[in-house]
Amino acid sequence: xxxxxxxxxxxxxxxxxxxxxxxxxxxxxxxxxxxxxxxxxxxxxxxxxxxxxxxxxxxxxxxxxxxxxxxxxxxxxxxxxxxxxxxxxxxxxxxxxxxxxxxxxxxxxxxxxxxxxxxxxxxxxxxxxxxxxxxxxxxxxxxxxxxxxxxxxxxxxxxxxxxxxxxxxxxxxxxxxxxxxxxxxxxxxxxxxxxxxxxxxxxxxxxxxxxxxxxxxxxxxxxxxxxxxxxxxxxxxxxxxxxxxxxxxxxxxxxx
Numbered sequence: 027x028x029x030x031x032x033x034x035x036x037x038x039x040x041x042x043x044x045x046x047x048x049x050x051x052x053x054x055x056x057x058x059x060x061x062x063x064x065x066x067x068x069x070x071x072x073x074x075x076x077x078x079x080x081x082x083x084x085x086x087x088x089x090x091x092x093x094x095x096x097x098x099x100x101x102x103x104x105x106x107x108x109x110x111x112x113x114x115x116x117x118x119x120x121x122x123x124x125x126x127x128x129x130x131x132x133x134x135x136x137x138x139x140x141x142x143x144x145x146x147x148x149x150x151x152x153x154x155x156x157x158x159x160x161x162x163x164x165x166x167x168x169x170x171x172x173x174x175x176x177x178x179x180x181x182x183x184x185x186x187x188x189x190x191x192x193x194x195x196x197x198x199x200x201x202x203x204x205x206x207x208x209x210x211x212x213x214x215x216x217x218x219x220x221x222x223x224x225x226x227x228x229x230x231x232x233x234x235x236x237x238x239x240x241x242x243x244x245x246x247x248x249x250x251x252x253x254x255x256x257x258x259x260x261x262x263x264x265x266x267x268x269x270x271x272x273x274x275x276x277x278x279x280x281x282x
Contacts, residue, residue: 030067032056033238035208041268042249044276065089073110082159089148095242098186099165103242113129123244130248131170134255138172139262146173147190147200147225148238151212155195158187163241164204168254174197176200192219202258207233234259234267245275 030051038215039045051067054060057078062071069090079086086092093113095106111120140223148165149155157177158165165175176198177188190198196219203225205212214220225231234253237246249271255263273281 029069032059034239038236040236040240042235042272044269044272044281045278046276050169061085061089071113097240097242098163098167099161100163100242100247101161103163103247106242107162108246127244127248127251130251131167134213134251134263135170135172137255137262139259142172142259143174143199143201144172144258145176146202146204146206147176147195147198148206149190150206151208151214153213154189154191155214156187157190159184162186164238164250164254166245167241167251168204168258169249171255171258173202173254173258192248195219196222199223201228201230203231204238204254204257205231205233206239207235212222230257245272248275255266 027046028050030053031047032054033047033052034056036052036055039048051063053063053067056075059074059079061082064086072086072090072092074086074092074094075097077096079092079094083094093110095109096102107123108117108120111117111123125157146168147155147157148162148168149157153221155230158175159177159180160166160169160175161180165177169175176195177190180186182184192214201224203223220226227259239255241247241250249266249268250270252263253268256265
């Protein structure tokens with residue numbers, strides 16, 4: 027059990043982790059970890075997002091050994107889980123988790139209705155929403171289920187996402203939209219173009235939980251796979267209860 031964690035939204039303890047983060051010291055928003063609070067928690071190992079901690083990496087290393095991951099792409103998810111499992115002394119567990127996820131993706135892909143290629147978008151809320159390229163972990167999972175990402179693939183050596191104006195969204199017209207829900211501020215909904223999008227008109231806009239943002243871990247990516255399959259192909263895949271799926275994935279000894 028981790029001794030400390032950052033959070034996406036203060037006071038929100040994610041369902042995909044069964045709210046277990048409430049037992050841990052809260053050391054600030056994920057983009058602004060509080061080093062003083064982290065030091066007070068006295069960790070033996072720090073696991074961090076590289077883009078949020080590159081500037082203070084040396085200070086973090088004075089507290090405990092630092093393992094910094096990108097946590098952006100599905101290809102990185104496999105290597106990150108393998109590396110963390112090795113650091114924790116159980117390489118075989120990491121290999122098993124990766125193999126199980128690959129098998130689950132392949133099984134779900136086989137069950138996708140023939141010829142189904144719904145256009146989708148994964149975005150942060152905003153006046154000009156930030157959308158994610160297909161290599162992003164969550165987008166890769168949706169694409170593996172037959173989704174056609176309107177943000178397209180990354181350019182060579184490019185970022186994992188881009189700003190898409192509402193006008194650009196209307197031109198590409200996604201049929202399913204996944205919005206990272208970081209709070210009540212939803213400025214995109216005030217733009218009249220928003221109401222013209224196919225996904226909005228058909229009621230297929232899904233405000234998704236923290237597991238869609240922090241998708242590189244073994245629990246989150248498995249839950250996203252099941253949830254995305256239903257949202258993309260509701261007639262072929264059942265709806266899921268996130269907490270129930272998390273309870274199945276998280277060992278009982280940890281839950282207690």
